[in-house]
Amino acid sequence: MxxxxxxxxxxxxxxRGASDFLNKAxxxxxxxxELRPAITYFQKSxxxxxxxxxxxxxxxxxxxxxxxxxxxxxxxxxxxxxxxTLEGRKKQGIKEPIISAQINxxxxxxxxxxxxxxxxxxxDALDLAKESLDVEQMRSIYGMLAETYEKAENxxxxxxxxxxxxxxxxxxxxxKIAIVSAEADKARLQxxxxxxxxxxxxxxxxLKNTKLKEQEKDIxxxxxxxxxxxxxxxxxxxxxxxxxxxxxxQEAKFAQEQAENEQKxxxxxxxxxxxxxxxxxxxxxxxxxxxxxxxKKRANLVLQDKNEEISFQQAQITEQNxxxxxxxxxxxxxxxxxxxxxxxxxxxxxxxxxxxxxxxKALPESFVYFRPRDIVSGDFYFFHYFEEEQRTVLAAVDCTxxxxxxxxxxxxxxxxxxxxxxxxxxxxxxxxxxxxxxxITVALHKDETNxxxxxxxxxxxxxxxxxxxxxxxxxxxxxxxxxxKLEVIKGxxxxxxxxxxxxxxxxxxHVIDISVPTTFYIFSDGFQDQFGxxxxxxxxxxxxxxxxxxxxxxxxxxxxxxxxxxxxxWIGTSHKPVDDVLVIGGKV
Numbered sequence: 001m002x003x004x005x006x007x008x009x010x011x012x013x014x015x016r017g018a019s020d021f022l023n024k025a026x027x028x029x030x031x032x033x034e035l036r037p038a039i040t041y042f043q044k045s046x047x048x049x050x051x052x053x054x055x056x057x058x059x060x061x062x063x064x065x066x067x068x069x070x071x072x073x074x075x076x077x078x079x080x081x082x083x084x085t086l087e088g089r090k091k092q093g094i095k096e097p098i099i100s101a102q103i104n105x106x107x108x109x110x111x112x113x114x115x116x117x118x119x120x121x122x123x124d125a126l127d128l129a130k131e132s133l134d135v136e137q138m139r140s141i142y143g144m145l146a147e148t149y150e151k152a153e154n155x156x157x158x159x160x161x162x163x164x165x166x167x168x169x170x171x172x173x174x175x176k177i178a179i180v181s182a183e184a185d186k187a188r189l190q191x192x193x194x195x196x197x198x199x200x201x202x203x204x205x206x207l208k209n210t211k212l213k214e215q216e217k218d219i220x221x222x223x224x225x226x227x228x229x230x231x232x233x234x235x236x237x238x239x240x241x242x243x244x245x246x247x248x249x250q251e252a253k254f255a256q257e258q259a260e261n262e263q264k265x266x267x268x269x270x271x272x273x274x275x276x277x278x279x280x281x282x283x284x285x286x287x288x289x290x291x292x293x294x295x296k297k298r299a300n301l302v303l304q305d306k307n308e309e310i311s312f313q314q315a316q317i318t319e320q321n322x323x324x325x326x327x328x329x330x331x332x333x334x335x336x337x338x339x340x341x342x343x344x345x346x347x348x349x350x351x352x353x354x355x356x357x358x359x360x361k362a363l364p365e366s367f368v369y370f371r372p373r374d375i376v377s378g379d380f381y382f383f384h385y386f387e388e389e390q391r392t393v394l395a396a397v398d399c400t401x402x403x404x405x406x407x408x409x410x411x412x413x414x415x416x417x418x419x420x421x422x423x424x425x426x427x428x429x430x431x432x433x434x435x436x437x438x439x440i441t442v443a444l445h446k447d448e449t450n451x452x453x454x455x456x457x458x459x460x461x462x463x464x465x466x467x468x469x470x471x472x473x474x475x476x477x478x479x480x481x482x483x484x485k486l487e488v489i490k491g492x493x494x495x496x497x498x499x500x501x502x503x504x505x506x507x508x509x510h511v512i513d514i515s516v517p518t519t520f521y522i523f524s525d526g527f528q529d530q531f532g533x534x535x536x537x538x539x540x541x542x543x544x545x546x547x548x549x550x551x552x553x554x555x556x557x558x559x560x561x562x563x564x565x566x567x568x569x570w571i572g573t574s575h576k577p578v579d580d581v582l583v584i585g586g587k588v
Contacts (some may be wrong), residue, residue, distance in 0.1 A: 002028070010314060012050070017555075019048035019057060026064070035068050042068075059088035059097075066104065073578075095132050099125045106144065109386075113400065113456075115152035119145060121473070137167035142268055153229045154474070158350075177573065202314020207367035244279050275407055323422040342375045342404065349376055349407055352414050362392045363462070366586035367560040371567070373575070380414055380525045382459075386423045393421050393432070395459040398476065398524035406580070407454075407579040412443050413455055415495075429459045429472035430509035433496065437474075437507075440497040454497020458522035462588055467515040472507045479548055481514060486549045514588050519552045526581035532570035547587075559585055 006021035042061050049057040066081035086101040103124035109118035109332040122145050129137040142165035149157040202327065239380050358365055362385040378399040395417065399409035416439035420426050426435065440454055463469070471478045473491020480487055491508050498553035512518065528544040531537065548567060551559045563583055572576060 015048040015051045016054060016057075019045040019054070023057075023061070030064075035072060039065060039068055040313075055091070058565070059085050059092070062088065063101070063104070066108070070108060070111075073111075075108050079105065079108045079112065081376060095128045099137060100130050102128075103144065106148070108435065110148055110151060115148050115149075119148050119152070119157075127227075129326075135168060135171065139165060139171075142168055153490065153574075175381065176483070185360065189456070194195040219504070256415070319379075330334035345407060346376050346551045349410065353380060354412065359383050359386070359394070363394075363588070365556050365588075366584070367556040368566060369560050369563045369581070369583040369585075371449060371564075371581040373526070373577045373580045374403040376404060376405070377580045378410060379526065379582040380410040380419075381582060381584060382414060382417045384418075386425070386427065389427070390464045391427055392462040392464075393427060393429075393459070394462070394522070394584060394586075395457050396476070396522040396524055396582050397457040398526070398580070398582070399455040399457050400453040409453060409455060412440065415445065416440065420478060427461050428509060429461050429470050430507045432459060433457075433472050433474055437496050444497065454495045456491075456495050456524070458491060460522060462514070467513065469512040469518070469520065471512065471513050473512045476522070476524070478520060478522050479545060480518055481552050482516055483548065484520050486545065486552075488545070506564065517587065519585065519587050521548050521583065521585045523583040524580065526579040527567060527583060529579055530567065530575075530581070531578060532572060532575045556587065 002021045002025040006018045006025070009015075009017035009021065009455060022041045022045035026045065026232045029035075029041065029145055030038040042065050046058060046061045046065075049061065062081045066078045066085060069075070069078035069081065082101060082105040086098070086105055089097040089101045100119045106121040106125070108116070109121065122141055126138060126141045126145070129141060142161050146158050147161035149155075149161060154379045160229070165511065166550050253413040254420075291324040356368055359368065362383075368381055370377075370379070372379070378401050380397050380399070382395040397410065397413055397417075399413060401409070413436070416436055417432070420432055420435045420439070424435075426432050444453065458473045458476040458478050460478065461470045471489055473489070474496045475491050476492060477488055477490045480489075489512075492507050494504060494507075514518075528541045530539050532539065547563075549588050554562065567581065
């Protein structure tokens with residue numbers, strides 16, 4: 001119905017009306033979780049809004065499209081539309097929609113791991129909220145800033161904004177308590193007024209009862225005086241009354257006779273009127289039947305036309321259904337082809353990964369827990385063993401994105417790592433990361449394309465002869481446990497690839513003495529960032545660290561099984577994996 005109305009308005013040249021009906025169609029599909037048709041109708045509506053330069057309508061559609069793409073986890077597309085929304089809201093100059101657009105943009109940027117840009121948007125939104133004295137909005141933004149800086153591993157800023165969030169949260173709770181208290185006072189006042197009103201009504205009733213008693217007393221006094229007056233009637237008065245009553249009786253008889261005569265005349269008139277009414281009703285009935293037959297003939301003609309029109313429309317619908325079935329078959333074939341291609345790509349990616357048997361041959365007490373979010377993964381692990389030197393290079397790599405884009409990055413990263421380590425025999429973690437960064441920059445032609453994709457990773461080199469483990473990290477840390485104490489060494493705060501301003505120098509190398517029993521873990525951020533549990537929150541780094549400490553005394557096969565079961569229980573049936581998961585552990 002909405003599509004027909006939209007087409008009708010378009011044919012009339014009413015593009016604004018046509019866009020409104022397309023918006024309704026899109027919202028109906030969106031409400032039914034049918035996101036693809038919703039995107040199609042929003043895009044068609046956008047064209048009509050652009051024709052009539054309806055700025056407000058365009059910005060609303062940009063926001064809706066951005067939200068849908070975020071639901072589909074197509075964050076790059078979502079970011080484009082949120083940025084358009086923000087640009088338009090700034091032109092309109094109304095603070096509240098600008099703040100909302102900046103917050104939405106920040107959420108998407110965080111999903112794309114562009115935490116610095118997300119923080120900038122939130123700080124701009126905070127300035128506007130301060131101008132509006134919007135305490136609730138300020139509290140919310142402080143919380144989001146704390147979370148953003150936590151992801152960016154800026155603990156100083158995280159603590160600063162978390163303290164502000166907590167203070168504003170307490171202020172908000174106090175305001176709510178004050179409001180509840182004021183409402184309670186108001187309720188008590190209303191109850192007191194109601195009680196006063198009730199007492200006033202009771203007084204009025206008592207006053208009316210008093211007046212009624214006084215009236216009853218007055219009536220009794222008058223009745224007594226009347227009885228006294230009747231007892232004083234003289235005989236002459238009684239005689240006069242009798243005479244008067246006889247006169248009244250004769251007049252009543254005369255009136256009765258006159259009424260009987262009038263009734264006879266009225267019955268005769270009624271009889272004649274009944275006959276006339278019967279004839280009139282018969283005539284009206286004949287006219288009604290004739291008109292009904294004529295209307296029935298006209299209705300039959302209209303119905304016949306409608307039936308012919310319906311038959312024609314049914315034929316058109318049948319033809320459209322055939323065409324739609326063909327299109328659906330083509331789409332299904334293409335989906336099968338795409339899925340088949342991606343599944344084949346998965347086999348290629350799996351073939352690229354080192355075998356678990358070769359890893360466990362060099363490190364017998366080790367495990368790899370690897371869970372791609374989609375068919376193919378943006379996470380991958382790298383392994384190479386220098387047999388003569390008895391040194392092992394092991395890395396857990398998290399590429400930008402997941403699915404097909406992430407898989408492409410993982411193929412490029414694995415190829416460059418193989419060339420650096422296996423072909424050039426580089427075993428220093430810091431040197432490996434420095435050369436990998438340069439290799440990614442060259443491979444993606446960053447100077448020409450301005451592509452900022454890259455990867456975060458943790459890389460170790462285990463020297464079994466000299467009993468030492470060297471580590472370097474691009475944003476990702478290493479956890480290791482010695483003498484029942486868990487230690488953390490953070491990676492450098494710069495990724496492999498990324499923008500030029502993120503790189504502040506060479507990567508740092510750390511050395512760990514493994515002459516005592518040591519358990520170590522390197523990983524991507526997929527496990528700790530997974531939403532789940534009863535409240536739908538993230539697993540968080542703190543819980544992940546405690547989990548690894550609790551299981552480190554188990555054998556590595558049991559550790560992998562516990563990680564698998566914990567992750568499965570955490571997401572349950574209400575949540576879906578949001579990222580690829582990779583955890584590598586070993587005992588040396």
